[in-house]
Structures are given as structure tokens and as C-alpha cells.
Amino acid sequence: MSNVTEVLTALADPTRRHLLERLSIRGEATATALAGDLPISRQAVVQHLAVLDRVGLVRGRRRGREHRFIVRTEPLAETVKWMEKLSQQWDYRLSVIKQIAEASEVHEHATNSSSGQESRESHE
Amino acid sequence: MNTDRIEREVVIDAPIERVWSALTQPASVSSWFSNGNKVTIDLREGGVMALDQGDHGAFQTVIVSVSPPNLFSFRWASAYPDVLATEDNSTLVEFTLKATPEGTVLRVVESGFDALEIPADRVQHAGFENHSKGWTGVVAEFVKYVMANQETALFDSP
Numbered sequence: 001m002s003n004v005t006e007v008l009t010a011l012a013d014p015t016r017r018h019l020l021e022r023l024s025i026r027g028e029a030t031a032t033a034l035a036g037d038l039p040i041s042r043q044a045v046v047q048h049l050a051v052l053d054r055v056g057l058v059r060g061r062r063r064g065r066e067h068r069f070i071v072r073t074e075p076l077a078e079t080v081k082w083m084e085k086l087s088q089q090w091d092y093r094l095s096v097i098k099q100i101a102e103a104s105e106v107h108e109h110a111t112n113s114s115s116g117q118e119s120r121e122s123h124e
Numbered sequence: 125m126n127t128d129r130i131e132r133e134v135v136i137d138a139p140i141e142r143v144w145s146a147l148t149q150p151a152s153v154s155s156w157f158s159n160g161n162k163v164t165i166d167l168r169e170g171g172v173m174a175l176d177q178g179d180h181g182a183f184q185t186v187i188v189s190v191s192p193p194n195l196f197s198f199r200w201a202s203a204y205p206d207v208l209a210t211e212d213n214s215t216l217v218e219f220t221l222k223a224t225p226e227g228t229v230l231r232v233v234e235s236g237f238d239a240l241e242i243p244a245d246r247v248q249h250a251g252f253e254n255h256s257k258g259w260t261g262v263v264a265e266f267v268k269y270v271m272a273n274q275e276t277a278l279f280d281s282p
Contacts, residue, residue, distance in 0.1 A: 102138050104145070
């Protein structure tokens with residue numbers, strides 16, 4: 001369900017990141033316990049958990065009368081892939097520059113040897 | 125993983141001057157950075173390099189250093205189409221070129237992700253490819269942290 005954009009949007013809020021960090025440390029926790037870790041109300045914690053739940057970053061479980069939450073890492077794995085993609089975009093750009101630079105050398109030799117070529121706008 | 129910067133490099137079998145041209149001339153910048161769309165470059169410190177990345181938006185990058193044939197850097201506000209890049213809204217993209225016996229080493233470093241703040245309202249309106257770049261730092265840091273905790277946690281999602 002979740003995609004990288006939704007996950008990133010959910011993580012845009014520093015409080016939600018903090019909340020998720022605390023939950024990942026606790027392993028499993030109720031909203032009340034999490035509210036004890038953070039300078040916000042239990043009600044605010046519940047609202048933030050709902051946002052995280054929508055994008056699949058947490059999941060609630062009922063344990064008797066308690067509603068406990070755990071972190072889910074699947075959506076994070078997707079964002080890791082996305083970060084790798086950022087690096088790959090630079091690899092791609094560098095490879096295009098490489099192609100142009102290496103090809104223009106060949107081109108240069110070609111134009112040098114055929115002097116009848118019309119003069120180009122700018123030569124180095 | 126360093127959360128603030130991306131570093132990549134490539135060895136090019138061409139003289140450094142030619143790599144410099146491939147890096148900075150409008151026609152080739154169009155190829156490597158602008159999906160073949162029009163690019164205008166005022167190649168001087170403080171000059172604007174304007175990119176049209178089609179569906180991803182148009183970007184007004186601002187050139188920081190031009191020192192042929194060794195250094196070319198600019199600020200890129202990839203989360204803010206049409207807005208002039210400033211220190212607050214952009215990452216720094218820095219290309220260094222070095223002649224070696226193996227060829228010209230072209231290195232790129234994009235840095236400043238950690239300091240980049242994208243307002244929440246922008247996140248929703250900006251296209252994914254545009255705004256997402258700014259999140260590398262925050263997300264990398266966070267993912268690393270949570271994954272590390274997760275490894276030691278006792279629960280596994282059934």
C-alpha cells in the first residue's frame with residue numbers, strides 16, 4: 001500500500017520520527033507508554049500513530065485490554081532502495097558526461113581530418 | 125552511510141579540458157542533467173544555470189564556483205521548482221576534475237541534505253522526484269537507527 005512518497009510525508013514531522021524511534025527502542029508499546037517518553041499528550045501520540053499506521057510504519061495489536069504498537073520496517077526498506085536510486089542518478093549523469101567527453105574526442109579527430117567541414121560555432 | 129552527502133566518481137578516457145566542456149557546455153548539460161531539454165548557463169560565480177527538467181519542473185541553480193578545468197559547483201533547490209537556489213533551500217553540487225595517468229577523474233559530491241528543511245506543505249505539493257532529494261539525510265539517519273533497533277528487538281512481524 002505505502003509508497004516512498006507517503007512514507008516520506010509521514011516522516012516529515014520530527015515528532016513522528018521521534019515517536020517511531022522511541023517505539024523501535026521499546027519494541028512494543030502502548031500509546032500511553034509512548035506519551036511518557038515524549039513531551040506530548042497521549043491524544044497527540046494516538047493521532048501520530050494513526051498517520052504512521054496509514055503508511056504501514058506501525059501496526060497495532062490488541063493484548064487483552066491494551067492496544068500495543070510495533071514498528072514495521074517494510075516501508076523503510078523501500079526508502080532505502082530509493083536512497084540508493086539517488087546515488088544511481090549521479091552514476092547515470094556521470095556516465096552521460098563520460099560518453100560525451102569520450103565521443104567528442106573522436107569527433108574532434110574526425111573534424112580535424114576533414115577540413116571541408118563548415119566551421120562550428122565555437123571550438124576550444 | 126553518511127547522511128549529508130552523496131559522492132560518486134568516474135574515470136573518463138579524455139583530456140581534462142574535454143571533460144570540462146562536457147560538464148559545462150549547455151548542449152551537454154542538457155543531455156546529462158535536463159533530459160535533453162533547453163539549458164541556459166551564465167557560467168560565472170553567482171550566475172544562473174537554468175534547467176528545464178520537463179515534468180519534474182524547471183530549476184534555477186546558482187553557480188558557486190567556476191575554475192576551469194578543475195572545479196565547477198552550484199546550488200540546486202531540487203525541492204523548489206522555479207525558485208532561485210539559496211543556501212537555505214538547496215544542496216551543493218560540486219564537481220572536481222583531476223588529470224591522472226588513467227584518465228580524467230570526475231568526482232561529484234552533493235551535500236547539505238541534513239540541513240535541508242522541506243516544509244510539510246511543500247512535501248505534498250512538490251513532485252516526488254523534486255522534493256524527495258531533500259529527504260536523504262533525515263531518512264537515512266532515521267532508517268539506520270530504526271533498523272539497528274529492529275535487529276535487536278525480540279519481535280518479528282508474523
